[in-house]
Amino acid sequence: MKEKIRILLEDQLPLVDLDSETLYQELDSLGVTTILMTLSDEFGILLDSRDATPKNLRSLDSLVALVERKLAEKQ
Amino acid sequence: MRWIDYVAKVVERYPDDPAVICHGEQLTYAHLWEAVGKESLRLRDIEHIQEGQCYVQTCTQDIAYVVRFLALHLIGARCDILYTTGSTGKPKAVLLSDEGMIANGENLINAMGFHHGLTFVICGPLDHFGPWSKMLPVFMTGGTLHILDGLKDMDALFDALRPSTFANVEAKSATFLVPSAIRMLLQFSRERLAKLVDCIEFIETGAAPMATSDMQQLREVLPNTRLYNTYASTETGIVCTYPYHLTQSILQGCVGPAMKHSEVSIGPDGEICVSGPILMAGYLNEDADGHFQLEPVGKSFQTSDLGYLDEEGRLFLTGRSSEFINIGGLKLSPVEVEDAAMGFTGILDCLCIPVSHPVMGQVPKLLIVLQEGVTLNKKEIARYLIEKLTETWKVPINYEVVEEIRKMPNGKKNRKSYIM
Numbered sequence: 001m002k003e004k005i006r007i008l009l010e011d012q013l014p015l016v017d018l019d020s021e022t023l024y025q026e027l028d029s030l031g032v033t034t035i036l037m038t039l040s041d042e043f044g045i046l047l048d049s050r051d052a053t054p055k056n057l058r059s060l061d062s063l064v065a066l067v068e069r070k071l072a073e074k075q
Numbered sequence: 076m077r078w079i080d081y082v083a084k085v086v087e088r089y090p091d092d093p094a095v096i097c098h099g100e101q102l103t104y105a106h107l108w109e110a111v112g113k114e115s116l117r118l119r120d121i122e123h124i125q126e127g128q129c130y131v132q133t134c135t136q137d138i139a140y141v142v143r144f145l146a147l148h149l150i151g152a153r154c155d156i157l158y159t160t161g162s163t164g165k166p167k168a169v170l171l172s173d174e175g176m177i178a179n180g181e182n183l184i185n186a187m188g189f190h191h192g193l194t195f196v197i198c199g200p201l202d203h204f205g206p207w208s209k210m211l212p213v214f215m216t217g218g219t220l221h222i223l224d225g226l227k228d229m230d231a232l233f234d235a236l237r238p239s240t241f242a243n244v245e246a247k248s249a250t251f252l253v254p255s256a257i258r259m260l261l262q263f264s265r266e267r268l269a270k271l272v273d274c275i276e277f278i279e280t281g282a283a284p285m286a287t288s289d290m291q292q293l294r295e296v297l298p299n300t301r302l303y304n305t306y307a308s309t310e311t312g313i314v315c316t317y318p319y320h321l322t323q324s325i326l327q328g329c330v331g332p333a334m335k336h337s338e339v340s341i342g343p344d345g346e347i348c349v350s351g352p353i354l355m356a357g358y359l360n361e362d363a364d365g366h367f368q369l370e371p372v373g374k375s376f377q378t379s380d381l382g383y384l385d386e387e388g389r390l391f392l393t394g395r396s397s398e399f400i401n402i403g404g405l406k407l408s409p410v411e412v413e414d415a416a417m418g419f420t421g422i423l424d425c426l427c428i429p430v431s432h433p434v435m436g437q438v439p440k441l442l443i444v445l446q447e448g449v450t451l452n453k454k455e456i457a458r459y460l461i462e463k464l465t466e467t468w469k470v471p472i473n474y475e476v477v478e479e480i481r482k483m484p485n486g487k488k489n490r491k492s493y494i495m
Contacts (some may be wrong), residue, residue: 015458028225
């Protein structure tokens with residue numbers, strides 16, 4: 001899943017270093033929205049602005065954890 | 076009476092009311108005025124700023140900017156200089172007049188009902204006319220300006236929009252949001268927004284076309300909020316606004332009738348022309364010695380926007396005759412991107428065009444002709460471009476390698492053939 005998210009986001013956010021542990025700091029509002037849109041479309045999960053926290057968007061690993069949590073809630 | 080004199084009267088009338096909030100800091104009108112007085116002395120004595128002098132102020136999204144802005148007005152410096160996207164790729168400096176500031180402030184007060192006690196939330200960059208212009212009615216009426224750092228932190232936006240209490244009165248809020256921000260809120264924060272149904276007095280939008288479906292949805296989520304779609308630009312000032320909460324069916328492309336201090340006419344080619352005291356003083360051209368020369372605007376300004384007036388005098392926008400790309404309300408000259416990209420080793424030719432985006436409306440895409448043997452590395456080009464363009468929203472997200480860029484018989488790039 002991590003590589004899938006990396007490929008998806010690399011295509012949408014070419015300026016962002018997805019290996020950063022301070023990913024949230026690198027994003028602007030368009031970047032945050034792009035991540036929410038991309039992940040909800042790809043994984044069929046419901047994300048809202050409350051999910052766009054510095055903790056959830058800290059790194060690629062924290063994004064994976066967010067998607068896994070939302071997928072588990074769906075079941 | 077100067078614009079700053081309106082502010083001085085407000086300070087006298089409401090000294091203990093909150094004037095500006097940013098990053099958790101809050102200043103009352105009395106405290107703000109004290110800081111303005113000190114800053115004006117510093118600017119006069121240390122930076123030698125004089126009355127009538129043109130002064131370009133660096134915009135920072137904070138209270139210090141507001142203090143400096145008011146202090147420069149107190150001195151009488153000509154500091155209302157905003158840079159717009161020039162069609163050649165080079166930004167143009169626009170000087171606003173004091174008369175224009177009063178007229179624009181009054182247009183907003185009359186049309187939308189800015190008043191004492193209203194908290195106006197600024198989420199956009201203060202160096203853009205849309206957010207910047209809201210300082211005028213807020214400080215003319217004794218409202219509160221709440222400055223945010225964009226929309227990345229949605230919690231901050233919702234906190235700011237919640238009513239605050241001062242002088243035992245519950246103060247409602249209002250804000251200006253570009254259409255892409257409204258779409259973002261409808262998509263990812265609909266429930267939170269609906270909880271503010273009785274808190275938000277009005278929302279103004281503008282700077283880019285807004286889909287009728289988004290207007291309809293916003294009306295449904297906030298049935299008690301006044302909603303305005305405004306037509307304005309740095310050069311023209313605040314021209315028209317369409318109160319779309321009032322009409323039964325929403326009129327696509329409508330930006331309403333001309334406001335109190337604005338006049339609108341349509342030129343022979345369908346181009347919108349604006350006149351009235353709201354217009355800029357003119358463009359400022361900088362000479363080789365760094366001195367500014369004013370190129371006055373004249374009585375009427377041709378906007379490059381296309382539209383028509385209906386029988387009730389309401390203006391409808393139908394398109395734009397220029398080539399700007401509108402990225403969520405921010406205007407980008409494709410030439411600026413192309414000029415920057417041509418410096419990248421391996422790029423022989425390129426063309427920047429708009430492509431549609433579900434939230435931002437448009438984003439730039441770069442078509443590239445590469446040297447033989449060179450392969451496309453999107454990340455490298457994007458990183459090169461951010462160095463040159465300095466702002467992330469200007470950097471294309473999409474890149475495509477093409478064999479050649481189509482040209483017109485005169486040798487110019489045939490941009491229109493790619494934008495259908």
